[in-house]
Amino acid sequence: MDVEQNDGQTLTSDLQALSVSDPLSNQFSSLNDLCYEASSLQELASRGSWRSILDKVVRARKLSLLQKPHEHLIYLCYNVLALTKLRKYGEASEELDSLEDFDSARYKYETHPEHYPNRSGSMVPFALRWIHAEIPQRLGKRQETLDRLYSLLDFVRTKLKEKESKNMNFCVDRWKKREAFLISSISSHHLSHKEFSVCLALLRQLLNSDPSNPILLSKLGYIQMQLGDLEGSKALFNRVETLMTEGNPGALLDEVQFKNLVNRNKALIYLVGKDYVSAVREYEECIERDPTDVVAINNKALCLMYLRDLSDSIKVLENALERIPTVALNETIVVNLCSMYELAYVNHSDIKRTLSNWIARVAPDDFDSSCTRI
Amino acid sequence: MSATAGSHSLAFRVMRLCRPSFHVENPLQLDPLDLLTGEDIFDDPSAASHLPRLFSRSKASTNKSGEADLTYRNRFELQNPTDAMGIPGFLVLPQSFGRAIYLGETFCSYISINNSSNFEVKDVMIKAEIQTERQRILLLDTSKSPVESIRSGGRYDFIVEHDVKELGAHTLVCTALYNDNDGERKYLPQFFKFIVANPLSVRTKVRTVKDNTFLEACIENHTKSNLYMDQVDFEPAQNWSTTILKADEHYSEINCQTREIFKPPILIRSGGGIYNYLYQLRMSSHGSEQVKVEGSNILGKFQITWRANLGEPGRLQTQHILGSPISHKEIELQLVEVPSKTISGMPFLIHLKLINQTDKEMGPFEVWMSGGNSHEKSITVNGLQKLVLPKVEASGSTDFNLNLIATRLGVQKITGITVFDVRDKKTYDPLPDLEGLWGYYPGDPLENRFLLVAGRNAPCSDNASSTLFASGSFIDHKIRWDLTCRTIPALWQFTAFISYVVNLGHRVVLDFGLHFPTVRRAQSSCSGNT
Numbered sequence: 001m002d003v004e005q006n007d008g009q010t011l012t013s014d015l016q017a018l019s020v021s022d023p024l025s026n027q028f029s030s031l032n033d034l035c036y037e038a039s040s041l042q043e044l045a046s047r048g049s050w051r052s053i054l055d056k057v058v059r060a061r062k063l064s065l066l067q068k069p070h071e072h073l074i075y076l077c078y079n080v081l082a083l084t085k086l087r088k089y090g091e092a093s094e095e096l097d098s099l100e101d102f103d104s105a106r107y108k109y110e111t112h113p114e115h116y117p118n119r120s121g122s123m124v125p126f127a128l129r130w131i132h133a134e135i136p137q138r139l140g141k142r143q144e145t146l147d148r149l150y151s152l153l154d155f156v157r158t159k160l161k162e163k164e165s166k167n168m169n170f171c172v173d174r175w176k177k178r179e180a181f182l183i184s185s186i187s188s189h190h191l192s193h194k195e196f197s198v199c200l201a202l203l204r205q206l207l208n209s210d211p212s213n214p215i216l217l218s219k220l221g222y223i224q225m226q227l228g229d230l231e232g233s234k235a236l237f238n239r240v241e242t243l244m245t246e247g248n249p250g251a252l253l254d255e256v257q258f259k260n261l262v263n264r265n266k267a268l269i270y271l272v273g274k275d276y277v278s279a280v281r282e283y284e285e286c287i288e289r290d291p292t293d294v295v296a297i298n299n300k301a302l303c304l305m306y307l308r309d310l311s312d313s314i315k316v317l318e319n320a321l322e323r324i325p326t327v328a329l330n331e332t333i334v335v336n337l338c339s340m341y342e343l344a345y346v347n348h349s350d351i352k353r354t355l356s357n358w359i360a361r362v363a364p365d366d367f368d369s370s371c372t373r374i
Numbered sequence: 375m376s377a378t379a380g381s382h383s384l385a386f387r388v389m390r391l392c393r394p395s396f397h398v399e400n401p402l403q404l405d406p407l408d409l410l411t412g413e414d415i416f417d418d419p420s421a422a423s424h425l426p427r428l429f430s431r432s433k434a435s436t437n438k439s440g441e442a443d444l445t446y447r448n449r450f451e452l453q454n455p456t457d458a459m460g461i462p463g464f465l466v467l468p469q470s471f472g473r474a475i476y477l478g479e480t481f482c483s484y485i486s487i488n489n490s491s492n493f494e495v496k497d498v499m500i501k502a503e504i505q506t507e508r509q510r511i512l513l514l515d516t517s518k519s520p521v522e523s524i525r526s527g528g529r530y531d532f533i534v535e536h537d538v539k540e541l542g543a544h545t546l547v548c549t550a551l552y553n554d555n556d557g558e559r560k561y562l563p564q565f566f567k568f569i570v571a572n573p574l575s576v577r578t579k580v581r582t583v584k585d586n587t588f589l590e591a592c593i594e595n596h597t598k599s600n601l602y603m604d605q606v607d608f609e610p611a612q613n614w615s616t617t618i619l620k621a622d623e624h625y626s627e628i629n630c631q632t633r634e635i636f637k638p639p640i641l642i643r644s645g646g647g648i649y650n651y652l653y654q655l656r657m658s659s660h661g662s663e664q665v666k667v668e669g670s671n672i673l674g675k676f677q678i679t680w681r682a683n684l685g686e687p688g689r690l691q692t693q694h695i696l697g698s699p700i701s702h703k704e705i706e707l708q709l710v711e712v713p714s715k716t717i718s719g720m721p722f723l724i725h726l727k728l729i730n731q732t733d734k735e736m737g738p739f740e741v742w743m744s745g746g747n748s749h750e751k752s753i754t755v756n757g758l759q760k761l762v763l764p765k766v767e768a769s770g771s772t773d774f775n776l777n778l779i780a781t782r783l784g785v786q787k788i789t790g791i792t793v794f795d796v797r798d799k800k801t802y803d804p805l806p807d808l809e810g811l812w813g814y815y816p817g818d819p820l821e822n823r824f825l826l827v828a829g830r831n832a833p834c835s836d837n838a839s840s841t842l843f844a845s846g847s848f849i850d851h852k853i854r855w856d857l858t859c860r861t862i863p864a865l866w867q868f869t870a871f872i873s874y875v876v877n878l879g880h881r882v883v884l885d886f887g888l889h890f891p892t893v894r895r896a897q898s899s900c901s902g903n904t
Contacts (some may be wrong), residue, residue, distance in 0.1 A: 024808070043405060074409070122413050125408060126408040127404045148473075170416050182458075184455055184459040188399070188460035192398050192399070203459075224460050226398075227600060271465075277542070299464070299465050306533075310486060326444055328657050330449075340467075342387070343388075343389045344387070346387065
């Protein structure tokens with residue numbers, strides 16, 4: 001416990017004091033141990049207050065509040081994420097340009113032993129690599145994004161092999177999650193361009209390594225349904241249902257979520273068979289079990305439309321927005337509601353404006369209000 | 375009755391009600407762990423044990439269903455890696471009235487007539503029709519039981535459907551006849567236009583090889599979306615039976631774990647994508663009972679069902695597909711047996727049958743090979759140049775052998791076999807070219823290893839041999855098959871006949887009718903590999 005002081009220099013042989021000076025060793029009791037005011041950043045991000053995040057980053061930089069190299073990287077990452085969320089892609093891209101190559105020595109812990117005495121490896125947040133890959137597409141350079149994402153996938157797979165060969169199980173688990181995340185992300189790009197065959201081929205790889213994942217199976221079912229292979233989607237949904245009756249594999253879903261997933265899948269089968277009444281019934285079961293199941297709420301409203309009940313379909317969506325705004329307020333529900341307004345009212349601009357004003361008061365910063373088509 | 379423009383209490387609103395689509399996006403959702411820590415943090419075992427707990431604690435009571443989360447956390451935090459796929463399951467309504475509609479689909483529309491005035495309207499007679507160039511089709515008519523009244527702010531809705539059977543401009547004509555507040559009878563017509571286009575074109579080719587007729591169909595997709603081919607059935611005409619010929623599955627698909635639940639669909643790419651189908655047709659009645667009718671020969675027609683988003687169906691039928699015209703022949707020459715390979719310079723026998731298809735005795739005959747002098751021809755008769763055959767009775771046949779010799783290598787044609795009826799002094803035109811043969815260098819090891827894969831570009835399997843026939847001549851001396859690349863080049867894409875993944879020891883039938891019209895049929899077998 002003795003701290004010797006010597007001409008202004010603080011030397012210590014105290015273990016506790018030593019570990020405090022390395023911010024990352026053994027101190028994982030709170031988020032703020034990871035990074036300066038990390039919990040505040042998380043809080044703002046959860047509330048969708050991306051503009052506040054931008055302000056916070058500016059302030060932290062101006063007042064030199066960030067002491068460690070890794071904190072600068074994390075703040076930069078949040079900054080880029082916030083700019084992207086706010087659709088300021090040009091600025092996000094510029095911010096990323098200020099970085100060196102991710103693999104450069106500058107971003108390795110061992111290059112800064114004064115800050116990280118016992119640590120080695122890359123301090124780059126994985127999210128930063130991913131966002132860096134995603135940006136070009138939002139600036140119209142889709143091919144660049146695909147190239148970067150596929151390269152990143154190679155990078156992840158190399159890491160995975162390396163960790164597996166060293167039997168580092170926690171690591172392997174994390175990198176496997178990142179691999180699944182990347183494959184899914186790449187698929188979303190192919191999907192939005194209707195490149196179904198490539199998408200299915202990719203997801204098949206994922207399915208081969210995780211064949212009992214009910215969420216993955218269901219999403220594959222949606223894709224097959226989207227392209228028209230109804231028999232294929234049925235087979236996948238049946239498999240999901242079998243998994244449920246066999247018992248919950250893994251901790252992906254709790255009981256209510258799993259049951260709702262199965263019901264929603266059933267509803268889709270009824271829907272494509274044009275049995276909208278049965279579909280509505282399945283969705284109502286979901287909503288009864290979980291009143292925050294917005295997918296069920298949205299799809300139920302659509303079924304009511306196909307049953308010629310425009311008034312009730314509007315009510316279902318309006319009710320959800322009123323009752324559970326933070327869950328229900330998303331661009332898809334608003335698009336559907338506005339389509340219904342356009343059909344129901346000759347002078348629909350009034351009612352759309354009312355909706356739009358409400359959205360402006362309640363919505364998070366990143367909400368894209370062009371979906372109201374005003 | 376007045377048809378005043380402008381001052382109407384009622385107005386029609388319409389929405390195309392084709393099937394909805396799944397909402398697809400590129401989400402910006404992340405795992406907070408990947409945001410707040412360096413990517414290699416888990417290399418440190420103490421981080422590995424502490425961090426997951428830290429993050430699950432900070433998540434508060436989110437993931438629990440039933441409890442409303444009062445933040446917009448779900449727009450930012452990734453719940454599962456697969457959420458990054460961006461297909462959460464929301465359905466979206468069709469977004470415009472004018473989305474392309476294609477022949478064979480069903481036009482479906484939600485029609486709502488709104489009373490936007492402050493007064494009630496009465497006795498509303500509503501009619502909805504489709505007007506095309508050729509006709510006017512009634513979809514809905516309430517004149518027999520008009521809607522008694524529509525209150526101010528009220529609405530009357532209906533959904534109409536119509537199977538689209540014509541191309542070109544269509545108009546949905548909605549009309550309403552009603553009594554407004556002043557007791558005036560008003561007439562409101564509204565018009566909504568859409569265009570019907572052709573979704574597919576079907577190109578067919580018919581080829582006859584001996585008793586087999588092959589039908590190749592190429593379907594091209596002209597629409598703006600990918601089409602899932604639900605059913606493509608060839609319905610043969612009365613005296614025909616049909617079998618579809620399909621490629622064997624690629625080995626990588628057979629070994630795939632997920633094969634049972636996940637078969638790759640037949641999907642034709644939008645805007646010009648194609649897919650080929652191959653059928654083998656046989657006459658249902660065999661042998662001498664074959665009725666050969668002069669003139670054209672109807673083989674059958676195609677029934678095609680495709681599906682677009684969420685299974686939106688479309689159906690089309692082609693016109694009759696015709697085979698080659700049958701002309702009645704008096705005599706027919708059939709090849710009964712030919713060796714599959716021979717050595718250049720060594721004589722070989724081919725076994726032929728001459729059939730008398732008339733109802734009276736014919737012959738005797740003389741048979742020779744015509745065309746060019748023996749220096750030019752690659753196959754000539756060995757020995758006597760002219761063979762004499764005895765008379766053949768009505769509907770009878772006679773067998774004979776021709777002793778031939780090949781002077782050149784590679785696949786060769788046997789051409790110019792001419793039959794001359796001595797009694798009637800009639801020469802029958804050189805009968806159709808017969809099968810070609812492989813030829814080898816004497817003493818060369820049998821090096822026929824090759825791989826053929828189905829008509830689409832699919833990769834060769836890994837133990838593919840590279841070059842077919844290292845030296846020597848090939849078909850027509852024009853094409854060299856150099857299969858050194860991993861995927862079969864486009865050459866094969868149009869030869870839908872090739873449909874076998876040939877591994878060692880398999881026999882393969884190659885038909886090159888499409889690109890190599892001079893060769894009808896060739897046979898070869900794969901020998902052992904080293």
